[in-house]
Amino acid sequence: xxxxxxxxxxxxxxxxxxxxxxxxxxxxxxxxxxxxxxxxxxxxxxxxxxxxxxxxxxxxxxxxxxxxxxxxxxxxxxxxxxxxxxxxxxxxxxxxxxxxxxxxxxxxxxxxxxxxxxxxxxxxxxxxxxxxxxxxxxxxxxxxxxxxxxxxxxxxxxxxxxxxxxxxxxxxxxxxxxxxxxxxxxxxxxxxxxxxxxxxxxxxxxxxxxxxxxxxxxxxxxxxxxxxxxxxxxxxxxxxxxxxxxxxxxxxxxxxxxxxxxxxxxxxxxxxxxxxxxxxxxxxxxxxxxxxxxxxxxxxxxxxxxxxxxxxxxxxxxxxxxxxxxxxxxxxxxxxxxxxxxxxxxxxxxxxxxxxxxxxxxxxxxxxxxxxxxxxxxxxxxxxxxxxxxxxxxxxxxxxxxxxxx
Ligand SMILES: [Zn+2]
Numbered sequence: 001x002x003x004x005x006x007x008x009x010x011x012x013x014x015x016x017x018x019x020x021x022x023x024x025x026x027x028x029x030x031x032x033x034x035x036x037x038x039x040x041x042x043x044x045x046x047x048x049x050x051x052x053x054x055x056x057x058x059x060x061x062x063x064x065x066x067x068x069x070x071x072x073x074x075x076x077x078x079x080x081x082x083x084x085x086x087x088x089x090x091x092x093x094x095x096x097x098x099x100x101x102x103x104x105x106x107x108x109x110x111x112x113x114x115x116x117x118x119x120x121x122x123x124x125x126x127x128x129x130x131x132x133x134x135x136x137x138x139x140x141x142x143x144x145x146x147x148x149x150x151x152x153x154x155x156x157x158x159x160x161x162x163x164x165x166x167x168x169x170x171x172x173x174x175x176x177x178x179x180x181x182x183x184x185x186x187x188x189x190x191x192x193x194x195x196x197x198x199x200x201x202x203x204x205x206x207x208x209x210x211x212x213x214x215x216x217x218x219x220x221x222x223x224x225x226x227x228x229x230x231x232x233x234x235x236x237x238x239x240x241x242x243x244x245x246x247x248x249x250x251x252x253x254x255x256x257x258x259x260x261x262x263x264x265x266x267x268x269x270x271x272x273x274x275x276x277x278x279x280x281x282x283x284x285x286x287x288x289x290x291x292x293x294x295x296x297x298x299x300x301x302x303x304x305x306x307x308x309x310x311x312x313x314x315x316x317x318x319x320x321x322x323x324x325x326x327x328x329x330x331x332x333x334x335x336x337x338x339x340x341x342x343x344x345x346x347x348x349x350x351x352x353x354x355x356x357x358x359x360x361x362x363x364x365x366x367x368x369x370x371x372x373x374x375x376x377x378x379x380x381x382x383x384x385x386x387x388x389x390x391x392x393x394x395x396x397x398x399x400x401x402x403x404x405x406x
Contacts, residue, residue: 003021062086
């Protein structure tokens with residue numbers, strides 16, 4: 001054995017350092033020394049710093065993504081939080097891909113729609129639980145579970161009873177034993193009467209359905225809707241963005257829906273128009289609902305996804321709109337997020353599309369637009385009132401706001 005000692009210089013910090021290894025014979029040792037002195041140009045400290053910087057960058061991206069996905073802030077030391085952000089994002093990616101695969105597998109099956117609906121429920125369930133897992137330590141302790149199956153078990157395990165019920169109900173529906181409305185009806189029979197005092201009820205002018213639909217806001221600010229088994233009711237709540245979870249129709253308010261009061265007012269309005277009497281969570285919400293004093297919920301949204309910032313158009317209602325959206329440079333269908341991905345460089349087209357088709361922009365999308373649009377400022381210049389004013393403007397290049405002072 002021959003000891004080989006290479007004397008290297010770090011290209012980054014200029015420090016001299018030695019690298020030592022052992023070779024079969026002195027010829028190989030000299031040869032390695034020559035190679036090492038020529039090729040090892042980074043000291044251990046600089047290498048460690050570089051790896052840490054890459055890790056920090058990844059954690060930062062994960063934190064940004066978490067913010068865009070409206071995930072709760074994690075609790076723990078700054079180091080723990082940074083690490084846990086990445087684990088959480090990876091876990092959600094793993095699960096999202098797994099659900100996307102399962103949805104694809106369901107295509108062409110007899111009960112395709114039902115399977116997809118059940119998958120949506122499961123994913124929403126897991127996402128809701130994830131929204132409550134705010135301890136960085138929890139994510140770090142569970143980081144080894146890198147398969148979708150393991151993550152599902154660990155996340156669902158945090159609310160095991162509800163998850164088991166969901167699975168049981170899903171199995172029964174697959175086997176055709178019960179419809180969701182039937183289990184809803186069962187539940188409303190066994191459930192204790194709510195403790196709240198008499199809730200305000202609104203009757204539509206043309207009531208076409210017996211009884212009344214009930215809208216409630218839970219302690220955790222979810223909006224829940226109940227009625228007996230009825231296809232019209234089901235269609236209205238689904239269209240309002242509610243999904244079947246924990247044996248009720250439920251909507252978790254977010255940036256796109258406004259707060260729980262807004263969701264309740266919007267749904268109440270839709271139900272009244274569809275001929276249902278509605279029992280509201282409060283007098284105030286009923287008044288807003290009846291007078292139309294709320295922000296109508298739309299599925300037409302443009303938001304921002306991904307570390308390298310793409311716009312995403314999530315609800316493209318008809319073929320013409322889809323064709324129009326597809327013409328935006330660089331746009332492509334994204335099966336994970338079920339929307340059209342558009343690169344940030346097409347910001348001007350996104351702006352036009354949003355305006356023409358009445359799409360709303362999330363805070364993130366507005367910020368990205370502003371950021372991209374900074375270089376080229378878009379202004380709506382009003383037509384000057386008279387020809388002479390126009391000429392004046394042309395000659396002096398003054399913007400209309402200044403006309404009064406001029
Ligand atoms: Zn160095």
